[in-house]
Amino acid sequence: MTRRPTWQIVLRYALVLIVVGLFTFPTYWMVTMAFKPKVEWSTAHGTIYWVPQNPTLENFETVLTEYRGKFFRANQSSALPSIRSSIIVSIGGTLFALLIGTLAAYGLSRFSVDTGDLPWYIALGRLALLILVLLPFMVLWAWLGIIRYWYGILSFTLLGIGADQLIGRLLALYYRGPTGSLAFSILQLRMFPPMAIVIPVMIMWSAFKLIDTWYGLVAVYGVVTFPFVVWLMKSFFDEIPRELDEAAIVDGASNWGAFFKVVLPLAKGGLASTALFVFILNWSDFLIALLLTTRDWPTIPVFLNSLVSSEIGAQHGPKAALGLLAVIPPVVFGILIQRYLVRGLTFGAIKR
Amino acid sequence: MDSNVAIPAVQEEQVKPAARLRRRRFLDMSDVRFFTISLTAPAQYVLLFIIMFPLLAEVYISLTAWTPTRGGDWTQAYRFWDWGRNYVEVFRDLAFWQALGRTFLIAGVAVSLEFLLGLGIAFLFLDEFPGKRVFYALMLVPMMIVPAVAGYVFWLFFQSNGPLNAIISLLIGQPFTLTWLANDVTAMIAVIVAEVWEWTPLMFLIMLSGLVGLPEDQMRAATMLGATFWQKFRYLMLPMLKPIIIIALVIRGMEAVKIFDMVYLMTQGGPAQATETISIYMYKIAFQQVRWSYAAAAAMTILVIMTILASYALRPLQAPQREVA
Numbered sequence: 001m002t003r004r005p006t007w008q009i010v011l012r013y014a015l016v017l018i019v020v021g022l023f024t025f026p027t028y029w030m031v032t033m034a035f036k037p038k039v040e041w042s043t044a045h046g047t048i049y050w051v052p053q054n055p056t057l058e059n060f061e062t063v064l065t066e067y068r069g070k071f072f073r074a075n076q077s078s079a080l081p082s083i084r085s086s087i088i089v090s091i092g093g094t095l096f097a098l099l100i101g102t103l104a105a106y107g108l109s110r111f112s113v114d115t116g117d118l119p120w121y122i123a124l125g126r127l128a129l130l131i132l133v134l135l136p137f138m139v140l141w142a143w144l145g146i147i148r149y150w151y152g153i154l155s156f157t158l159l160g161i162g163a164d165q166l167i168g169r170l171l172a173l174y175y176r177g178p179t180g181s182l183a184f185s186i187l188q189l190r191m192f193p194p195m196a197i198v199i200p201v202m203i204m205w206s207a208f209k210l211i212d213t214w215y216g217l218v219a220v221y222g223v224v225t226f227p228f229v230v231w232l233m234k235s236f237f238d239e240i241p242r243e244l245d246e247a248a249i250v251d252g253a254s255n256w257g258a259f260f261k262v263v264l265p266l267a268k269g270g271l272a273s274t275a276l277f278v279f280i281l282n283w284s285d286f287l288i289a290l291l292l293t294t295r296d297w298p299t300i301p302v303f304l305n306s307l308v309s310s311e312i313g314a315q316h317g318p319k320a321a322l323g324l325l326a327v328i329p330p331v332v333f334g335i336l337i338q339r340y341l342v343r344g345l346t347f348g349a350i351k352r
Numbered sequence: 353m354d355s356n357v358a359i360p361a362v363q364e365e366q367v368k369p370a371a372r373l374r375r376r377r378f379l380d381m382s383d384v385r386f387f388t389i390s391l392t393a394p395a396q397y398v399l400l401f402i403i404m405f406p407l408l409a410e411v412y413i414s415l416t417a418w419t420p421t422r423g424g425d426w427t428q429a430y431r432f433w434d435w436g437r438n439y440v441e442v443f444r445d446l447a448f449w450q451a452l453g454r455t456f457l458i459a460g461v462a463v464s465l466e467f468l469l470g471l472g473i474a475f476l477f478l479d480e481f482p483g484k485r486v487f488y489a490l491m492l493v494p495m496m497i498v499p500a501v502a503g504y505v506f507w508l509f510f511q512s513n514g515p516l517n518a519i520i521s522l523l524i525g526q527p528f529t530l531t532w533l534a535n536d537v538t539a540m541i542a543v544i545v546a547e548v549w550e551w552t553p554l555m556f557l558i559m560l561s562g563l564v565g566l567p568e569d570q571m572r573a574a575t576m577l578g579a580t581f582w583q584k585f586r587y588l589m590l591p592m593l594k595p596i597i598i599i600a601l602v603i604r605g606m607e608a609v610k611i612f613d614m615v616y617l618m619t620q621g622g623p624a625q626a627t628e629t630i631s632i633y634m635y636k637i638a639f640q641q642v643r644w645s646y647a648a649a650a651a652m653t654i655l656v657i658m659t660i661l662a663s664y665a666l667r668p669l670q671a672p673q674r675e676v677a
Contacts, residue, residue, distance in 0.1 A: 009481070012476060012479075012481065013481065015476055016476050016477070016481070016487055019473055019476065019491075020487045020490050020491055023490070023491060023493075023494055023549065023552070023553070024490050024493070025515075026494075026502070026505050026506065026509055026549060027493055027494065027497065027505070029505065029508065029509065029515055030501070030505045030508075033508070048513075048515065048518040099394075100394045100395040100398055101395060103390075103391045103392070103394060103395065104391060104392045104394070104395035104396075106391055107388055107391030107392040108392070111384075111388040111391075119663060120659050120660045120662075120663035120664075123659060123663070124656060124659055124660075131407075131408065131411050134408050135408065135411060135412065135415075138408050138409070138411075138412045139412065139430050142412070142427045142428070142429065142430055143430060145427065147427050148425060148426075148427045153405050156404075156405060156408070157400075157401055157404050157405050160400075160404040160405070160408065161397065161400050161401070161404060164400065164404070193609070193610045193612070193630060193631045193634070193654065193658070194610070195612060195630075195631040195634045195635055195651075196634060196650075196651035196652075196654050196655060197403075197406055197407070197410070197651070199410065199413075199638055199644060199647060199648060199651070200405070200406030200407070200409040200410040200413070200648070201402075201406045203406070203409055203426055204405050204406055204409065219402065220402075222398075223398065223399060223402050223403075226395060226398075226399070230395070255384065255387040256387070280496065283498065284498045284499055284500070286498075286499065286500040286612075286613045286616075287612050287613065287631075291639075300498075301498060301500035301501070301613075304500060304501065304504060305500065305504075305617065316508060319504060320505075320508075323498075323501040323504060323505065326498050326500075326501055327496075327497050327498055327501055330496045330497070330498060331493055331496045331497070333496075334492065334493075334495075334496035335489055335492070335496075338489075338492060338557075341492075341495075341554075341557065342554070342557050342558055342561060345495075345554055345603070346558065346599060346600070346603045350558055350561065350596060350599055350600070
């Protein structure tokens with residue numbers, strides 16, 4: 001370091017400033033926009049305001065209170081319900097994903113459970129077989145007219161799970177190697193756009209009366225983010241020596257006791273960062289909430305999108321204010337867990 | 353993996369009498385096989401439970417000509433059974449393939465730019481310098497911003513009276529009013545810029561952790577032997593970083609093809625179809641044109657294509673995953 005000539009240090013500093021400046025500018029623009037009074041929102045009046053001239057909290061007030069005849073359409077309500085809904089749904093989804101994901105991760109880490117990473121022709125062949133078997137039942141259930149009710153869906157789902165298990169057993173007879181199960185081959189479908197499955201989920205949710213409820217969203221969020229929990233927690237569990245569980249069992253603990261009293265406390269830090277990471281994922285979701293909520297439980301991103309302007313540029317300030325509020329939790333949590341962020345976003349493939 | 357035998361072996365030797373007594377009980381809590389199953393079963397069945405019905409409903413609808421506007425309840429879709437004409441139509445639909453191509457174009461360009469920028473910026477942050485921690489934290493902020501909010505911010509950014517045009521006006525000294533999002537090429541550029549802005553920090557973080565982890569003595573040896581920076585980069589760093597680079601590219605690529613929020617908020621796939629990615633395409637078919645059976649067929653086609661691509665894309669992940677750790 002001391003051997004570096006001065007011009008290199010200066011050049012590096014200049015480059016860092018430019019790069020960080022470029023990457024910070026959009027955020028900066030949103031933050032300042034949130035504090036600008038209406039005149040300064042756009043260049044309509046001839047000048048652009050790089051720095052708010054008369055900083056004001058008016059935008060936050062507008063977005064957090066009921067319609068007062070100011071900028072929004074007549075039916076505009078305050079953003080508070082959407083903030084509440086975002087908090088409840090994100091936390092609920094995170095807890096749900098943690099509950100099922102942590103157990104599965106421990107199973108994958110300690111016992112050789114089939115991870116279902118099978119070649120695509122087996123995965124697709126298995127899927128095709130399942131569809132072939134179940135499609136006649138689907139049509140039958142529809143013809144009987146019971147598929148539209150919750151008991152029709154329930155009985156069909158149970159039948160489907162049975163068929164899936166049976167196909168798995170049959171496949172295991174003829175194919176050496178992992179045959180997986182539909183559930184774990186879901187991990188292989190990471191690349192699959194959620195848009196493609198959300199239409200039938202809407203149908204099922206409306207049959208169960210789960211559309212526009214917090215628990216309906218919690219269930220979907222749990223399922224969407226649970227693979228992240230599995231892969232993250234698996235890598236944390238892998239770092240805990242297996243001898244510790246064995247020692248606990250030798251000392252008389254049950255399998256569950258070894259898990260809850262020895263392994264889980266040791267993975268506390270990992271569990272906390274996984275929770276925060278999954279919370280960020282749920283909090284950031286737009287697509288699922290857009291399609292599965294209507295009036296009562298729209299989350300912040302959906303509400304933000306619904307602030308349609310009647311007059312172009314009419315509500316940049318309030319929108320930016322709400323955006324700023326929405327961005328605070330993920331940024332705070334993200335900085336807290338930045339060491340684990342890479343691990344999470346790369347599905348645990350990179351562990352630093 | 354012989355891990356599954358380790359614990360039962362210990363149990364058999366140490367707590368044999370107790371285990372033998374308990375074995376008679378139904379749902380034996382101390383049985384290792386039962387334990388393993390009860391660990392993974394909740395996840396497995398919750399997933400199956402939520403996926404099974406939607407998947408079959410999707411296939412069922414895709415084989416009919418049913419839409420919510422015509423033919424009433426979706427359960428009655430069998431009355432419109434048409435033996436997969438939708439799939440033939442998907443294959444003939446130019447817009448579908450164009451949307452697919454556009455998705456891969458956006459993903460390809462954005463991910464390559466993210467990689468090059470991320471690697472370059474990682475080199476800047478390799479040594480200590482005053483204020484590094486602050487700049488480092490600022491650099492990470494974009495990837496934590498909610499994509500929907502980022503989409504809105506970039507929508508603001510690219511307006512004809514927005515800050516970008518103001519900066520360009522300042523630089524060229526005369527008023528510059530390009531409506532970025534209303535022009536085919538510039539709208540595409542805008543979407544890619546937003547995507548690159550949001551995810552370059554991730555690439556930067558991955559590359560930086562890769563560079564920091566490189567063995568120092570080899571670098572020093574190369575310097576003492578008189579290697580230039582370029583030689584060190586080409587023959588030492590690049591080969592050693594290769595596994596991490598591949599993982600980073602694959603993961604970003606897989607996420608990038610799902611792009612929806614940003615495009616939806618910035619351009620809604622427009623102007624016309626200029627920035628219509630596969631997610632936007634399906635959204636439009638299902639919720640604007642209300643052709644659900646066709647949307648379901650398109651979704652199934654995407655499922656097959658993506659499963660095949662993903663299994664090839666994931667292949668490099670499986671081997672180096674253990675080494676990198």
